[in-house]
Amino acid sequence: MNFTVEQLTASTKTNAQALEAMTSNAYAGFEKLVELNLATSKAVLGDAFSQFQAVLGAKDAQQVFALQGSLFQPAAEKSVAYGRHVYAIATESSADFTKALETKLAQAQDTFSSVVENLAKNAPAGTESAVAAFKTAFSASQQAIDSAKGSAKKAAEMAEANFTSMTNQAVKAATSAAKKR
Numbered sequence: 001m002n003f004t005v006e007q008l009t010a011s012t013k014t015n016a017q018a019l020e021a022m023t024s025n026a027y028a029g030f031e032k033l034v035e036l037n038l039a040t041s042k043a044v045l046g047d048a049f050s051q052f053q054a055v056l057g058a059k060d061a062q063q064v065f066a067l068q069g070s071l072f073q074p075a076a077e078k079s080v081a082y083g084r085h086v087y088a089i090a091t092e093s094s095a096d097f098t099k100a101l102e103t104k105l106a107q108a109q110d111t112f113s114s115v116v117e118n119l120a121k122n123a124p125a126g127t128e129s130a131v132a133a134f135k136t137a138f139s140a141s142q143q144a145i146d147s148a149k150g151s152a153k154k155a156a157e158m159a160e161a162n163f164t165s166m167t168n169q170a171v172k173a174a175t176s177a178a179k180k181r
């Protein structure tokens with residue numbers, strides 16, 4: 001199969017556009033993280049100054065300890081919420097990147113399949129067994145790629161379920177600890 005200059009140019013242009021889209025996606029995820037961190041920092045400072053004001057207004061040590069004890073649960077909940085936001089941003093960016101990568105991989109597989117078919121059609125006489133062996137190896141590699149993609153998706157789903165479970169346990173632990181005080 002001979003590639004023409006137009007085909008090479010079109011392929012390069014398509015790849016450059018895909019790279020631009022993935023880079024834009026990564027930058028958008030980074031922007032979201034920066035915005036989240038700025039908002040979180042602002043909220044933490046506001047909470048700290050409010051707590052400081054409340055402690056200064058306390059009448060006795062028992063009230064100071066009660067104020068400090070009342071901070072634990074909201075702080076834990078805010079920490080968990082922050083972790084969920086970071087995880088959501090990372091998951092969204094990863095999903096977009098994975099989708100783009102899978103699309104490019106599928107295109108590459110289709111192109112390679114057509115090249116293999118073209119080679120098989122134009123193979124010299126007497127090379128049928130070698131072509132058949134090559135096609136079998138190619139088919140096996142395609143199946144291995146599909147299996148790996150399925151395993152990666154299952155692993156991602158399992159990690160997300162574990163993260164959700166750990167987050168829920170952290171909230172329950174913070175709630176229990178706050179009630180004991």
